[in-house]
Amino acid sequence: MYAIVADEPFKLSEGNKFYKKDFEKPELNDKDVFVKVKSIGMNPVDTKTRQTEIKHPPRILGYDAVGVVEDVGSEVTSYKKGDVVFYSGRADVDGSNATHQVMHEAYIAHAPKNVSLNEAAGFPLTSLTASETLFEVFNISKNKEDNKGKSILIINGAGGVGSMATQIAKHYGLTVITTASKDETKEWSKSLGADIVLNHKNDLRDEFKSHNIENVDYVFCTFDTDLYYEVMIDLVKPRGHIATIVAFTEKQDLNLLKAKSITFTHEFMFTRALQDLDDQYQYHRYLSEISHLINEGVYKPTVTEVMKGLSVDNIFKAHEKLENHEVHGKLVIEVEE
Amino acid sequence: MYAIVADEPFKLSEGNKFYKKDFEKPELNDKDVFVKVKSIGMNPVDTKTRQTEIKHPPRILGYDAVGVVEDVGSEVTSYKKGDVVFYSGRADVDGSNATHQVMHEAYIAHAPKNVSLNEAAGFPLTSLTASETLFEVFNISKNKEDNKGKSILIINGAGGVGSMATQIAKHYGLTVITTASKDETKEWSKSLGADIVLNHKNDLRDEFKSHNIENVDYVFCTFDTDLYYEVMIDLVKPRGHIATIVAFTEKQDLNLLKAKSITFTHEFMFTRALQDLDDQYQYHRYLSEISHLINEGVYKPTVTEVMKGLSVDNIFKAHEKLENHEVHGKLVIEVEE
Incomplete structure (x- = not known):
């Protein structure tokens, strides 16, 4: 051995x-x-x-x-x-x-x-990370009916964790919006259950507008949290919840969470x-x-x-x-x- | 008029x-x-x-x-x-x-x-702020039995919001730890139901040790969030939840939340x-x-x-x-x- x-x-x-x-x-x-x-x-x-x-x-x-x-x-x-x-x-x-x-x-x-x-x-790792984030961080119900009308944005939906988060969120009745950019990864994300796949080469605020999405209940970031920090704050509902699994490279302004009473979690599966x-x-x-x-x-x-x-x-x-x-x-x- | x-x-x-x-x-x-x-x-x-x-x-x-x-x-x-x-x-x-x-x-x-x-x-304002934080941010149960063994640290327990948060948390069965420093405010906080009143003139990590408190489920900051940011992260349980109602004056390192998968909310009652x-x-x-x-x-x-x-x-x-x-x-x- x-x-x-x-x-x-x-x-x-x-x-x-x-x-x-x-x-x-x-x-x-x-x-x-x-x-x-x-x-x-x-x-x-x-x-x-x-x-x-x-x-x-x-x-x-x-x-x-x-x-x-x-x-x-x-x-x-x-x-x-x-x-x-x-x-x-x-x-x-x-x-x-x-x-x-x-x-x-x-x-x-x-x-x-x-x-x-x-x-x-x-x-295992992707499923555990996605499960913890959805069920413990976001406290999503295991009763699909409770999740009717609720929506999640998964940044980098075609990644390992994004792929499982998409499947689990979809199975439990959420509307799932993901991001990808290549044709191949967009198709992949759709095949796993994404209702809408946004192009993350564009500003996601514009992508929301062009798809008539006002905001989402949850945002799950699986790629470059610094890049998406302010965007996520703009796209989540008042009293919404953002989680990331990607460490920051810079300090951030937590006051940006205040106007909408936003909740932020740094999920780490090995905790x-x-x-x-x-x-x-x-x-x-x-x-x-x-x-x-x-x-x-x-x-x-x-x-x-x-x-x-x-x-x-x-x-x-x-x-x-x-x-x-x-x-x-x-x-x-x-x-x- | x-x-x-x-x-x-x-x-x-x-x-x-x-x-x-x-x-x-x-x-x-x-x-x-x-x-x-x-x-x-x-x-x-x-x-x-x-x-x-x-x-x-x-x-x-x-x-x-x-x-x-x-x-x-x-x-x-x-x-x-x-x-x-x-x-x-x-x-x-x-x-x-x-x-x-x-x-x-x-x-x-x-x-x-x-x-x-x-x-x-x-x-009104203090009750609404405390209620939102306890019941919507921390998602505390209104069934007292569910809260048995759970604990909250309220920073500045004798303040307006702290005084109501203490009473509500106590009523719903939590162990309530507050901070104060003068004899008068310590007594005040105890009279409202605080189980333990720590002296916030001291490092709260030391105060926890001297009172044999390992950590708490929730931390509610009602005073100087910058000052307490790292302390709160040290004192909350893994997967614990911190909320503040006081805006920051500086940017902060959100990676500090990662090791314990901590959740942070900037509560704002007017949201x-x-x-x-x-x-x-x-x-x-x-x-x-x-x-x-x-x-x-x-x-x-x-x-x-x-x-x-x-x-x-x-x-x-x-x-x-x-x-x-x-x-x-x-x-x-x-x-x-």
């Missing part, structure tokens, strides 16, 4: 500092599940984390996996050897860029059965790991629901590209593609070990 | 630019109520608005009143001549620094009967006037509930000082007291006309 690791943070322009490292099967704690990883999803958070300080090198990145259970801790009752599971994991433990991974059962659910392993690997353990089983609950709705045919896979083989080269190439914004939907790597 | 008005924005250091102006009874629209004002409440928003541009001079400030109905528009059925009503009003119409005022019925409720008129005048008319009756509903709970003896008056007579001098003096932070609870002016 091996992982792709790095000993220090680096920029891609410095060359490929990832390397392959063998490891032994670790001891399992009572609630741990030991997984033979079959496919991993790649996310922008990989590229951001790669450039942050490493406290205990080497570091294994990777926040999406599907795999087969090989062993379980003494208190695990929900999973047994041979089960296929999927998970995102947490930011502060060894990641999924590996042939095998240990994960606490709170973070895991049974993978959907009617999609391929590669397709399943594309779901829950700071909370008590009971609460961390919420990851399991979300993933179980997602898995169920994939099996029901409600949510479609968002994977658009599969790389074959967990290698130093492929991990580096995947980071390049993400940093160059070459990916819509999700890029996954099939482990092939 | 007369009002205290000004023709231009001014600072107190420029001298008293308020003057008395007589006016005639205006035409009433269908849903308007014409009120003989008996007592007015003074608020920090008066001092802030005094310094803003006047589009159509002269301007009548004043955002709290209790008075007796003298006449009603043709479609008003809930109020009749002789009814005692109270209201805050809205920011964009003539205010309550006057012997008579026209107000749309959506903004009005019957005043409580078991407190004096001066005491009743202290409630609702931007929304559709149906929604504006929410002011009426809040005030009716407040009036009911005052009559039930649940909420105590927060008035600590009464000035006698609606005069140019008294309005100016009241602005001075507010700007010098000499008031805890509420200052009201009895109209005496």
